[in-house]
Amino acid sequence: MPPSKTSDLRQLAGQTIIMGFDGTEMSDRVRKRLAEIQPSGVILFARNIVGIQQTHTLLRACRDLVETAPFLCVDMEGGLVDRLKNVVAPAPAVESVATSGDPKLFRKHGRIIGDTVRALGFNADFAPVFDLGLQNSKKVLGSRTASADPAEVIEYAREFLRGLKAAGVLGCGKHFPGLGEANLDTHRELPAIQKSWKQLWEQDLLPYRKLRDEVPFVMVAHAAYPAVTRDNKPASLSRKWMEEILRKKIGYRGLIISDDLDMGGVLATASVADAAVETLRAGADIFLVCQKEENASRTYEAVLQQAERDSRFAQRVKEAARRVLAFKKKAREVKRQSSPPSEQVLERLRRQLWELGEQVRLEGMAAEVRL
Numbered sequence: 001m002p003p004s005k006t007s008d009l010r011q012l013a014g015q016t017i018i019m020g021f022d023g024t025e026m027s028d029r030v031r032k033r034l035a036e037i038q039p040s041g042v043i044l045f046a047r048n049i050v051g052i053q054q055t056h057t058l059l060r061a062c063r064d065l066v067e068t069a070p071f072l073c074v075d076m077e078g079g080l081v082d083r084l085k086n087v088v089a090p091a092p093a094v095e096s097v098a099t100s101g102d103p104k105l106f107r108k109h110g111r112i113i114g115d116t117v118r119a120l121g122f123n124a125d126f127a128p129v130f131d132l133g134l135q136n137s138k139k140v141l142g143s144r145t146a147s148a149d150p151a152e153v154i155e156y157a158r159e160f161l162r163g164l165k166a167a168g169v170l171g172c173g174k175h176f177p178g179l180g181e182a183n184l185d186t187h188r189e190l191p192a193i194q195k196s197w198k199q200l201w202e203q204d205l206l207p208y209r210k211l212r213d214e215v216p217f218v219m220v221a222h223a224a225y226p227a228v229t230r231d232n233k234p235a236s237l238s239r240k241w242m243e244e245i246l247r248k249k250i251g252y253r254g255l256i257i258s259d260d261l262d263m264g265g266v267l268a269t270a271s272v273a274d275a276a277v278e279t280l281r282a283g284a285d286i287f288l289v290c291q292k293e294e295n296a297s298r299t300y301e302a303v304l305q306q307a308e309r310d311s312r313f314a315q316r317v318k319e320a321a322r323r324v325l326a327f328k329k330k331a332r333e334v335k336r337q338s339s340p341p342s343e344q345v346l347e348r349l350r351r352q353l354w355e356l357g358e359q360v361r362l363e364g365m366a367a368e369v370r371l
Contacts, residue, residue: 009314012321013304014038016280018073018257020290024050026061033293034065037300040286040324041071041124046083052120055087056340059121068325069334071170073124076117078109079143081127088116088346089353092360094129098146098156100363105356106156110163110171112352117169119341119349123333124170126219128160130207132180140185148180150206157207161214170333173211175221175259176246177235178204186222186265190234197228205250212252216331219257220246220284222265234266237275242283255327258284261299262291273302281313285320 018041021030034042042062049055059072075081079093097109110128117125130153131137133145146156157173164171175186177200184191195204208218220242224232228240235241236258246252258279259266266275272289276299279287289296307314328334341349 009307009317010304011038012318013300013307015040015068015321015324016284016286016303016317017296017300018043018071018286018288019293019296020045020048020260020288021293021296022047024048024054025058026065030293031061031065033297034062037296038066038068039070039296039300040068041073043073043075043126043288043290044083044122045075045290046086049083049087049120052087052346053340056121056338063337069328071124071328071334072122073126074117074122075126076113076122077127077129077144078113081144084116084120088120089350090357091116091353092357093143094146094156095133095143096360096364098152100360102363103155103159105359105363106159107163107166108356110160111166112163112349112356114164114167114169116349116353118167118338119345121338121340122169123336124172124217125164126172126174126217127164128157128171128173129175130157130173130211131175131178132204134180136181136183137179140182141179145180150203154207154210158211158214161211168333168336170216170331172217172219172257173208173215174219175223176208176218177221177225177241179221179223180204182221182223184265186259186263188264190222190224190232190265190268192224192226192232195225195227200225200228205245208246208252209250212250212254215254216327217255217257218246218252219259220279222259222263232269234269236266236284237270237278237282239282247283255285255324256283258287260288260290262289262295273298275299276302277306277313280316280320285323 014037017039019039020043078091133148146153161171181193182191220236222234261275272295307317
């Protein structure tokens with residue numbers, strides 16, 4: 001008997017979700033949730049990562065429970081956002097690397113981070129940050145940004161992405177269309193960025209325009225841009241931003257991912273279930289649900305139920321899922337599986353991270369002397 005339309009839709013709906021979960025080992029609860037949702041991928045945080053072998057084993061268990069090879073994701077930028085510092089070694093911050101002005105060092109940053117996350121079993125790193133390092137967002141973004149100058153952001157991001165690619169890891173530009181002017185943390189609140197279309201196009205959007213063919217994922221922010229949309233809807237729920245600007249005007253052909261729907265920036269405007277439906281309707285291919293495990297099931301059911309009663313939305317879900325599946329079919333990074341790293345490999349990675357940190361420190365001292 002051929003599969004029903006409902007069962008087909010259930011499989012496709014799962015491809016629109018990358019989920020987080022609690023715990024450092026595979027529990028019966030998580031096993032059941034993964035088997036039911038069959039998500040596009042999983043994302044681990046520091047709460048899930050306590051050891052090298054443990055992380056590799058956990059990711060392997062996730063892979064084994066999902067029929068279509070999943071994205072195995074982590075946020076690994078270095079500096080403030082470093083999920084692996086306690087199990088491998090700290091990686092230098094974006095700002096300190098970018099200050100060196102050395103493209104070889106930018107690529108080395110991406111390559112060593114890529115080699116490290118790949119050794120633990122990940123195949124996708126939600127980095128680098130494309131946001132401009134402007135004064136308004138300094139308290140929020142800190143050392144996560146490369147520069148206030150879009151040209152310098154592009155130079156750093158391009159080389160970092162090349163480093164990740166050489167390591168066999170997918171990269172991601174974030175947070176579209178830009179959080180450089182955001183003085184509120186989108187994890188907790190919805191910032192309204194008062195910037196004109198002309199300014200955004202020439203400044204914040206320039207990295208996306210120039211790197212559109214080089215970045216596998218673009219992650220969309222939970223921030224409003226009222227001068228562009230004439231409302232306070234976050235970009236992550238905005239068809240204008242995702243379909244009209246990112247897809248059509250910029251010409252981006254990779255995967256669009258909405259930032260974590262468990263964040264306050266989007267929950268200020270919609271429930272997590274409604275946000276899941278609306279971000280897909282607006283043009284996202286995938287959304288993240290990272291903090292509350294039960295929200296992965298809640299959003300999955302919301303998407304499925306809406307698709308079952310709305311044929312137009314069902315078509316949108318199918319379009320998104322099929323784009324994801326087509327991407328996975330071509331991406332060697334997703335198909336490749338790695339063995340647990342040997343102690344020799346780990347020692348080499350730790351040494352490389354230490355050496356990179358020292359090189360960045362010395363470059364910074366030299367730059368201060370030149371000034």
